[in-house]
Amino acid sequence: MESPKILIADDDKKTRDFVAAFLSYKGYQVFQAFDGQDALQKVDLHDVQMVITDIMMPRVNGLEFIKQLKSIRPDIVTIAYSAFANFEMTANLLKAGAFFYLEKPFNLEELETHVKRGLEHQALQSKSFRSKPCIKNRALLNNIIGESEKMLSLFEMVEKVAGSDSTVLIQGESGTGKELVARAIHDLSTRLEKNFVAVNCAAIPDELLESELFGHVKGSFTGAVATRIGRFEMADKGTLFLDEIGDMKANLQVKLLRVLQNREVEPVGATRSKKVDVRIIAATNQNLEQMVSSKSFREDLYYRLSVIPITLPPLRERGTDIALLLNHFLERFNKGKQSKVQGFDRQVMEILTHYDWPGNVRELENLVERMVIIKGSGLITASDLPEKYRSGKAASVLRSDEITLPDDGFCLNSAVEEFENKLILQALQKSRGNKKEAAELLNLKRTTLIEKLKKKKLVYDGVLNQ
Ligand SMILES: Nc1ncnc2c1ncn2[C@@H]1O[C@H](COP(=O)(O)OP(=O)(O)OP(=O)(O)O)[C@@H](O)[C@H]1O
C-alpha cells in the first residue's frame, strides 16, 4: 500500500525541514509549503491526506488556511502548531476543524503519535466524504480567481444554477466580476455550444436599444435600410447577457417583460412575433430593490429577472483573495509583456490587502498592469505604488500634521530613535511579547528585531518568548 502523504506548511524553512526529515525517515511521503496560500495550492497537486501547519505565517496564516481547507477539502486532517498558544487560539483552531494542536517546542515522538491517530481518523472519514458531491467543474471556473469562503460558495452556486434554464440576476459593485460569472454560467451549461450574446443596456442609445434587442424590418424607421435580426435571435438556444439592466428605460422594461413571459420577440415594424429559446442573465451594479421602491424599475420585471439572484461580494470583503489576485495578474502581465517582475514585498502586500478597493478586481488588475509596465523587473516596493495607495497607512502611523519643528531646532536622531522605540514596544504589546509576530507587524526579520532590542536595551513590560 502507498505510504500516506503529508504536507508541511511553515514559513520557517528550518522547522519545516526538520519535521519533514523526521516524517520521511518514518516512511511517510512528505511535501512542503512556505505558507497557507502555497499550501492551499499544493494539497490537491500532491493529493495529501494530512497537513501539519504552523499558525503564524505571512499571506494566509494557519487558522485562515485551516478554515479555507475545511470548506473545500473537509477530508484532509490538519495538525497545527505554534509557539504562541492561548485558550482562544486553541478553541478557534478546533472550531475551524483542526484535528490536534501542538505547542512549540514539541517532541517528535509526540508529533508521530498524533500523525498516526489523525491518519486513522482520515481513513474513516474519507470513505464517507468520497460519496458526497464536490465542486466537479472547478477547472471550468479556473479563470475566476478566489478561495475566500464567499467566493467558494459563489462557485457552488454558479455550478448549481448553470444546469438550469432559470433567469439569473447578478448584482454587485462595479468591477467585481459580474460578466465573468455570467460567462462561467454559460460555459458550464448545456448551451455552451451556442452563442453567448452580451448587450450593454447603458451603452446603446435608448431609441436604438429596442431594435438592437428585438431586431427590425426594413423601412420600419429612418435608417432601417435592411431587415436585421436582434440580439435575442442571435442568442437563440444560447445565453443573452443583459448588462447594466438598471439603465433600461421604462417603455423597454415593459417590452422585455412581455418577452420573458411569452418567450417571443416582435421585431420593430413586424406584424408577427417569433419564438425564441434564450437563457437570460441580467447584471447591474445598481441597487434594483431600491429602484423598485423608488418606482424607477418595474417590480414585476424585477421578480421575473431575479429568479436566481447572485450577489458578488466587493473585493474588500474577500480577505485572502487580494493576495491571490495580485499574484495571478502579476503572472499574467509578466507573461504578456515579457517582464520579469518577481513579486510584491511584504509592505506592499500589507498595504494592498488593507486597501478598500472601490474599483474592485478591475482596479487591482489595472494597478498590477501599470506596475509591471513601469517596473519591468525586480520586486515591487511601497515606493512603486501610486500615492493614493501609500498615503492611508503612512498617515495613520505618522500623523505628520501633529509634528512641529520647535523654533530653536531639535535633535533628529533622538526623535527618530524615540519614534522607533515606541513602535517596537507597541508591536510587542500587540503580539503579547511574541517576537516573531512583532517582527512581522513591523515588516522586519525576527533576528533584526532581536538585535535592535539588545542594542537599545529595550525592556518590554511583559513576558517575552521566542
Ligand atoms: N475573481 C476574478 N478573477 C480574475 N479576474 C477577475 C475576477 N473578477 C473580475 N476579474 C476581472 O476584472 C475585470 C472586471 O470584471 P467584470 O467586467 O466581470 O466586472 P463587472 O462586475 O461586470 O464590472 P462592471 O459593473 O463595471 O461592468 C475583468 O477584466 C475580469 O476579467
Ligand SMILES: [Mg+2]
Ligand atoms: Mg460588467
